[in-house]
Amino acid sequence: MNTARPKLFLNLYWHMHQPDYRDLATNKYVLPWTYLHAIKDYSDMAYHLEVNPKARVSFNFVPILLEQLDDYAQQFKQNTIRDPLLALLAKENLTDISNEECHLIVQSCFKSHHEKMLSPFPHYQRLLHMYQLVEPMMTNDQFHYLSAQYKADLLVWYHLAWCGESLRRTNTVVQALMTKGVLFTYEERLQLYDVIAETISGLIPRYKALMQSGQIEISTTPYYHPILPLLLDFKSTLDAMPDAPLPESNGYAGGQSRSIAHITAAKKAHEHYFGAMPRGMWPAEGAVSHAALSLMAEYDFDWAATGQGVLANSLLKSQLSADDKHDYLYQPYRVTNGKNDILCFFRDDQLSDKIGFEYAKMHSHDAVNDFVQTLAQIQSNNHSSIPKIVSVILDGENAWEYFPYNGFYFLSELYTALSNHPDIVMTTFSDIVDMYQASNALDEGLSAKVLPQIAAGSWVYGTFSTWIGSKDKNLAWDLLCAAKKTYDKVLARNALNKQQLEAVERQLAICEGSDWFWWFGDYNSSDSVSSFDQLYRRNLINLYTLLGEPIPDALYHKISAGGGNADNAGTMRRGQE
Secondary structure, three states: OOOOOOEEEEEEEEOOOOOOOOEEOOOOOOOOHHHHEEEEEHHHHHHHOOOOOOOEEEEOOOOOHHHHHHHHHHHHOOOOOOOOOHHHOOOOOOOOOOOOHHHHHHHHOOOHHHHHHOOOOOOHHHHHHHHHHHHHHHOOOOOOOOOHHHHHHHHHHHHHHOOOOHHHHHHHHHHHHHHHHHOOOOOHHHHHHHHHHHHHHHHHHHHHHHHHOOOOOEEEOOOOOHHHHHHHHHHHHHHHHHOOOOOOOOOOHHHHHHHHHHHHHHHHHHHHHHOOOEEOOOOOOOOEEEEHHHHHHOOHHHHHHOOHHHHHHHHHHOOOOOOOOOOOOOEEEEEEEEOEEEEEEEEEEHHHHHHHHHHHOOOHHHHHHHHHHHOOOOOOOOOOOOOOOEEEEEEEEOOOOOOOHHHHHHHHHHHHHHHHOOEEEEEEEEHHHHHHHHHOOOOOOOOOOOOOOOOOOOOOOOOOOOOOOOOHHHHHHHHHHHHHHHHHHHOOOOOOOHHHHHHHHHHHHHHHHOOOHHHHHOOOOOOHHHHHHHHHHHHHHHHHHOOOOOHHHHHHHOOOOOOOOOOHHHHHOOOOO
């Protein structure tokens, strides 16, 4: 056996997710976040790998996000834009637009992280100052003082601010518009619109090419991003939160079959978009239970990943030591139901949260040094012949607007430092699975320990507190449970045709997504909570409408008011409190 200290294997794992922002009753997009993150983050993240071919990482794409990216590509192809903000960018005459459209422009186009996405651009900043001057003079919300040229410039600057750093550095149209700065013409707006169309339409092919070259692995998530353990059993909440109040409903009716539907749909979508079956799954929010992991194993997933807190709680539940993370964290574990096995990886919360929350405040060189030195320390502390496997897992889209230049320098320097480090191997989860399953694995001492008990939880604090266990979140679950009972009652009548069945099942699946529950609670901002509250209730109303059933009065009253100021605007949470 090799007695030299083994290298450290790094699983750097970027999770990409947006919920379905369409109102299926109108088929219009209610919020623009999918296409904005596409031109900023999904584009930049592919670019960094394309220009750093030695770097290797994993990505997770939630199927409902891929579906929306594909939908935008089709809209551009057919010239039928169903996103009102994007449509306004390409609208020739902005003089006679409605008050509602004016509202949409001014309410949307100042919703960016001010310090990194608005204040760096003097022309954009002036547009904000102009609006602040005239807003007190507007009677009945009339926009008399805002000309068509003002609206045109504001729309252009908003989209320029959302362009990724790779577009700013490589695209001549974006560069010319940023240099000009004012008095944008209709032709120039169309040029920017075309850049957006080209960028979004090229995204899935770019990631597929990176995957096929072996540079990245792409995993999936249950289709509409539901919290599987909660669909399966509300009481799984109590593993990590024994005193948590639960919804009034005893459980989610038919949760097992609904979970299977999300998993099988995810596999099918992944194969459709990337031409291969996914080997790994990032369960929504890293939410796992023994039952949920067994289900993933049963449907042929080789690996799954979750949070450090889940591992610590699971070791304690299994009466094993969780004293020192260096002893237990940096390895995969085998989870089995006696028939099906899955290899489970666990996130290093400290390193992951440093990227998500700390490094944006540091000079990129210092941040990269800190990250690499932490990894090197883990490697040098390894006195066994078994390599340490470090999994750094986080949101791959929301952190970057808090970094200077959308994280451009940080990611460039990070990939260069990691891919050239003599003791660090950038790898993927499936590579590690293959390493552990190789014919000589036992000779090399590679045998994944069995984790006897799983303490159900997520990557956030090791609990489900972000999605259940408080008044607003529990009410949202009870509204969903009531809708599901109505759904089951209508389906039992066998009165719906195939098309109607597909429509109601899709609408139900959207309502089962995790994002609605995430946003309910007083720790999130009122504006964000209001947007998601309205969209969740609209989705439930659409479900009742499709079922031909009366709409409960409760769906016309807000579920949550918000009012907090969580780190990074509530888009991300830390792994540990």
